[in-house]
Amino acid sequence: MDPVPGKSGISRKSFVNWLLGTSLGATLAAALYPVFRFVIPPEVAEAPVNRVLAAKLSELPLNAGKVFRFGSKPGIVVRTATGEVRAFSAVCTHLNCTVQYRPDFQHVWCACHNGHYDLQGKNLSGPPPRPLEVYKVDIAGDDVYVTKGA
């Protein structure tokens, strides 16, 4: 029905269409919002891990490395050829792979896209854009403790 001259500019038909359209939109939104929220898992409260026992010194020969569990992420502890012990995040800054120590290169290497890091965690070559996060190392007897945020 056309709008009545001099009265409101909205016809009855367009009003009903608007009402149905918005109702349909609201119904869809009401159905989709819980779905949208459901697919993202709830945050699980985890005690923050700042310090872990990463390795036993006696198990770590010269020029070798070991990947250890640091909370939910992997870390890597390295004993250099000169006997120094260093630790880094083992998560490659390129695309999230887990790095390893290569005794033949005498530095840290990522197998996924051939990324190289030196013994300070600095990205040497290949695609990694940033250095590895460096952790503080404390040695107590035979125990190698690694602390984050040092």
Added chain:
Amino acid sequence: MRLLDTLWKALDERLELAPLVEFATHKEVPQHRHSWAYYFGGLTLFFFAVQVATGILLLLYYRPTAEAAFESVQFIVTRVPFGWLVRSVHSWSANLMILAAFVHMFSVYLLGSYAKPRELTWWSGFLLLGLAMGFGFSGYLLPWNELSFFATRIGTDMTSKVPLAGPWLLTFLRGGEEVTGATLTRFFGFHVAVLPMLSAGLLGLHLGLIQRQGMHVPGHLAEEARTRKPLRFLPNFVLREGVVWLFGLAVLAALAAFFPWELGNKADPFASAPAGIKPEWYFLFMFEALKLIPATVLGIEGELIGLGAFAVGGLVWFLVPVLDRASAHGRRSRLFLALGWGVLAYLVSFTVLSFLGAFQ
């Protein structure tokens, strides 16, 4: 036979099937020197059917949890009668399906069959290839072995680079911040429920469009197609397609039997990525290119540039029926033809060179 006749009459009376049979018997497939290209879509469909059948069989034993997935696949390949064969066929057929889909796509592209009025067929086919790669990516993780674990870490990390939605996408795909058992359960859901449902719908549309519009004859082959006698769809083309399917089955059976698919070692989230890690062959072109891009280019992270370039490339490929304006008027654009050959040369050379170890 009388029983079949009676059944047919009963169905025809209720559903009016005669016009469909009439359509099928009068349908013709044009013949020219490139009509071989018409068989690869059907071959892709054949491998898809094999995937559905073997996938259902694997579902009888597979358990989608981080604790049990690897062991359940191990059980399938070592203890279940013919389990090794069913799993090997499923893995090989997945790869052959992608290969057939690529051949199909490039033949369609290079013959200019994406042109108006077949844009929707091109777009639905593009999306189907995307779904097939999604099947490959999600299925790769399901045995929960070392290679699949790291391939999933890399692949899902790439989605985190998407502007704005990246972090949300990463959490959505992984079911958390890291690749864990939650990711495996999700990927299983995508692999056996979400992707099959989407594929069924799109496949119906794709096949329906082809039936509605008929086979495309490229402009430069129109004269040849006019002078040669077309092939009747029923029974000639169907029988020939059957021969192609039998050939596909023979290749599949030989590969599955003589080169059983490896299971590898169980994934350990706290172990280093093994040397020689590679994704499935159809992601190698991207994998190797990402290796070659420097860490930073003009102050921007190399990986962002690489992934951005692939996203733009994919978009151009998708929009080619619209971008190639000459194609709508039945002409071939040299630029888009060169683009097609260039993309094909890039994909083939990077994949082959990767297999030959040229990027070590």
